[in-house]
Amino acid sequence: MTEPIDDILAWSAKLSPWRQDCLRRLALADELVEQDLTDLLIMVKAAAGLPGDIAPMTPVPFEKAHFGGGAKHSVVIKGIANVENINRLIPKAGLSFCPNNLTVIYGRNGSGKSGFVRILRTACRTRIENAAKLRVLADVYGGGSGPQSADIVVDVNGVETTVTWTPGMTADPALMHISVFDSASAQLYVDGGNQIRFLPFGLALPHRLNGVALTLKERLEAERAKVVGDKVALTNLVFNPVRETAAQKFARAITKATTVEAIEAGADFSAEDDARLAEVSRVLAAGAAAVADISALAAWSSALTKEVETALSSLDNDKLQTMSALKSTALSAREAANLSAATLFTDDPLPGVGSATWRVMWKAARDFSVTEAYKGSEFPVIALDDAAASCVLCQQPLGSAAADRMARFQDYMDDALGTAATAAEKAVAEAQTGLPEFKLFQTADLADRIEQVRQRNASLADDLLAFAAALTARRSAAVARLAGEEVAQPPAFASPVLALTALTENLTTERDTLTKAADSDERTKLVQEKAELEDLKILSTHRTKLLTRRSLLILDAAYAAALTEVQTTGTTKRANELVDAHLTTAVVDRFAAERENFEISHLKIGLTRKSGQTKAAFDVDPQTKLTKVTSEILSEGEQRALALAGFLTEVALTEGSAAIVVDDPVSSLDRERCLLVAQRLAEESKHRQVIVFTHDIIFFNELCREADGVGIDPVTVALFSDKKVAGQIDAGGVSWKGAKVNKRIGRIKDAFAPLPKLHQSSPAAYEMSVKNLYGRLRDTYERIVEEIIFCEIVQRGVDVVQTQKLRMVHLSHPLAIRFHEGMTKANTHSHDNPASDTVAVPAPSDFLADIAFVEDLIKDLKAESQAAEAARPQMKVKG
Incomplete structure (x- = not known):
């Protein structure tokens, strides 16, 4: 089978240039910075034909040489410090974690464990996504106030850094590689599926490409809304009424492909069109009375033309001169x-x-x-x-x-x-x-007639008024001259004959048209012509709006093309195919193996892939039609075991080997499964940093023992609380009952260190202290029986009897005598002896000798046990 990266390279060769460049950038960096996103957006816009102020760079194809710079992290959490205002935790509270392998934090209920876990689950990766459930409270019963904060010390690829945590902060990328499991997230693994959020790096590239595409899509949509938005709708022409005229069809048919020349031509409305619109409107508005009126006006116009012609011929300058000459001749x-x-x-x-x-x-x-x-x-x-x-x-x-x-x-x-x-x-x-009387120029309705003319030809109306004035003056001059009076030369005539003749012709045509308009077919044609001209006039008036609409449509189409460029359908499909080819089997097999580890393989619970655009998800499938919610059919203990199986499947297939934090993993589990969980976490600590919080001392002992069994010396921390605060670290470490033989001896040595000086300064105080240490030494002898001599076959507080270890049990007579002697001495110096008893207080050198005695005894007991096992090869069993 090909490697994921080989399949991705073959697929990427068919992608658009900007996607190839994006894959290259993703392969070289954990997260794309703002400049990367800006560059990619410019490339997408250029490919779609969108104008830009910045020339796009040349995309660089994705090649195998680029692969390898991605999120391959080694993330270790080294501790929490300077905790402030979190639950009842002591001010400046802190914890240190073993940077490798296993750290176990033990504390009774209310000791402060949950406060530290709540910080980690809000700062790191958890299945809990409900902000309300992730909320971290201050001491609700205390009077303290102030901001909540904590310092989280992490090591990323060997570089130590401190992340200052505050509620609601943006998740730090390094901390997002650390997974947290607690009771709140357990049900989500049961009912919410098993999301593989950090895929092996090659498989993550298509999903990450989708993430970038969705980011670019969001920016393009925001930019499109700002640049185009509803502006296209605002350029729609409003026609009232809406009808199937050529103008309205043209307005609706405008697209980005419509040329400017086509818009100019389609919206052309001439003066002749305007005049025709006015004429048709008058025709349609007129009735029988209008025909009579126009007929009368036409007759008047014709008669007036004759009077004008008469005036022009009878009152010209020559005629007036002739009249003056007649009168002069008569007088002479x-x-x-x-x-x-x-x-x-x-x-x-x-x-x-x-x-x-x-x-x-x-x-x-x-x-x-x-x-x-x-x-x-x-x-x-x-x-x-x-x-x-x-x-x-x-x-x-x-x-x-x-x-x-x-x-x-x-x-x-x-x-x-x-x-x-x-x-x-x-x-x-x-x-x-x-001399003519010029009766039409003398009638009372002359002004009304001229106003009628003005409605059709304002210039002619003005000319007629001027002609009437000139006519009056010239006729008066003619009368005066024939009477022998001396008068000034009257104003000259401006002949309106041509315009009057045209008016008469137009009126005659209009009269004929009106007469025809009475016919229904002819009227229908005129109504349609009027509608066409009216809508064309609207189109012409809004020519600029049409040109703006065309420009906006071109721009909007470019944005649509850009959004097509960032669609994720094809990438999602290919990403899912890659997950199926290279990951699905691994996830299902791993989940099955984890269920086997916790002995819940009998549950008919499986995983089915349910991927999205930016992640591959595997949902828990209860494989029953009665319910889709797994928690409804499992006991609480089965749910916790199933949740741990899902959690460990997720972290096992997550890229890298970042730390995991597990809080109270054995809640509701029986003792047998508690041991299985201890074994599994101890095994996991061989591959990554594991931090476990627990209140169960038996589980604590089991986990420490299992870690020791795989060659790991776990770091243990004990927390306690008092009436005021929690989260205090017990300087003595985990409680004495939970300490193994070697840790007990170490504590005894640490406690003995100051006693030689005390022996010199206060023999009485020394006697009390050394007596207490002998009591601790006696407890250690008792623990030697359980842990060393009987090889933890039977443990106090543990129901399991590990009979397969019987092959290692052997106690020779000399060692039995030595054990008896050591135990007797410890009893002698730890008991309250009678005052008359002459038991001397051991000197510091004597106590050190007794410690050396028990250490040698332990060494020899272990050697004898190993020899006994070697001598019985036929009793070895698988396990």
């Missing part, structure tokens, strides 16, 4: 005629003959004569049948003088000068009578 002719009359009628009775008034009178008399008085006779009638005629004015008979005067008056009127004057005056009168 009449003046000449008047001069002639003055000469002819000088002697007449009345002056003024030939004046205008006179001529009016003369004309009236003539008209009366020819129409009434003397019908059919030429005026003037002077005589009738040789008789005098009557005057038509005074109706008196005309005398000769009067007849002569009437003849002269008629001659005057028939004279050339008078005729010319009369003709000239007639021309002026005809000119005055022929």
Whole structure:
């Protein structure tokens, strides 16, 4: 089978460049620093086409040469110091641990063990993830206050460092390699599965790659929300109503692929479009009355055009000049005629003959004569049948003088000068009578009509108002000139004929259109045209918003591509395949072996892989349909044994050989399984640092004995408490009852060290002290029987009888005598002898000799036991 790293290398060759670079960085470092994540994010964004201020670096492919720089740690916890405000622990409390192999901390209930464990389980790795359960309290019954803290001394690959722990702190990477097992985490191993969080390094790479991908995904999503967010939605055009017009379809169809030119073209709305929209809107809004109104306006416009044309032709500058000339000619002719009359009628009775008034009178008399008085006779009638005629004015008979005067008056009127004057005056009168009235420009509704025109052509309306003013001025000038008045030159005309003609045509077309609009099919077409033009106008108004939408869609698509770059599905699938190929069997086999170690293999409990994106997990499977919770079908003791099996499976397959901390591992276990646990932990201490907290003195003794059996001398610590504080270290070590023979002798020697000086200064005090030591020596002789002579076949407080060790039991007569002598002497000097007894107090040299005596005895007893076993090879048994 190939190695995990070989399979990973083959798989990585197919990955995107940034993923290969990420694998390289992960292989060379325990954790990626911020700069690594920044570099990788830049590469991902560049691959997705996202713009960036920093040019991306060239990714470096993952190769086998890069492998080996990962998390291969040797992590040792050397102690806890300077504990403050934790439970009832004494201020500045601390513990030191054996940096190798096994440390056993013993203490009765309430001695402070749990306080130290609670610190470790919050600082190190534990299956407990509920923050409330990890909470570490101060002394709830005490009055102390202040911050909680402790110093944890660790050694990482030979380098010692101190981690200052405080509640809620971010986990230190080194401490996360240390695993803690206690009662609170035990049920999680039973019901929560067996998560292998620190895979063998090669197998960890794909999961760690997923972890980086998820981090980059989180950053990309945050950046996308900030840069794009709901801005795309804000660029949506609001059409009311929503309908299937070309403009609305175009707005909805805009994508990142839509070009700027396409948007410009699609949103183009010209002035002609705007005019057409206004026209169609008017047409659709109009009814039968509107048709009549427009028809009337068209007729008025046509008639007004004719008046304008008349004005232009009859009141131009030439015509006005002609009128002035007519009047001037008439005045000159009449003046000449008047001069002639003055000469002819000088002697007449009345002056003024030939004046205008006179001529009016003369004309009236003539008209009366020819129409009434003397019908059919030429005026003037002077005589009738040789008789005098009557005057038509005074109706008196005309005398000769009067007849002569009437003849002269008629001659005057028939004279050339008078005729010319009369003709000239007639021309002026005809000119005055022929002046057009321009009735449309004089009507009361002119202003209203011009306002109607203004709705269609404001410029034409202004031109018409100017023309009306000019027309009034020119006609007044014409009247004045024909009257002989001197007036200034009136304002010139600006002809609106072309615009009026166009207006008339447009109105006629509109009238026809309105007439057609009454038809339902035609109206439907107009309604659709109006909708198209209205929505196109909205589209044109929001052209900038459309361009912004396109830019945002391009950017959002790039972010979507970047998020696709960091998806984890493929990596997760391959990671699980690698775990199955290289780890699943190992986990299942190891779990089975651990269950065998604790003699619970009869339980039908197994492990099934249940991996996630960033870790491989193996869940406990109770293999029953009745429940999915293992704790519901196991006793408390079986649960604890199963939890230990899961815990040891996890740490055994965790990369490296970091320390484990085990608190109260034998709770609810029977004595047989307590011994099995002691054996297993002693065996584990050969491969890693093991720290065990216990209140069970029998288990303590078993664990120390099993450690000794595998060649390990465990470091032991005893804790005790008083009424005020806990966590105090017993300077004498573990209680005397739990000490083995060699430790007892060591304690006796330590206690004897100051006695020689005391013998010199105070014989009485020396006597009391040495007597107590002989009592300890007597206890040691008793323990020699159990531990050395009978090879711990039967132990006090232990139900197990190790009969297989009977082959080692042998006590020769000489050694029995020596044992009796030593025991007798210890009894003699430890008992309270009668005052009359003459038992001398042993000198310091005598006590040292007795210690040497027992040490030699132990040595010889062990040698004889080994010889006895060697002499009985046929009795050897497997075990």
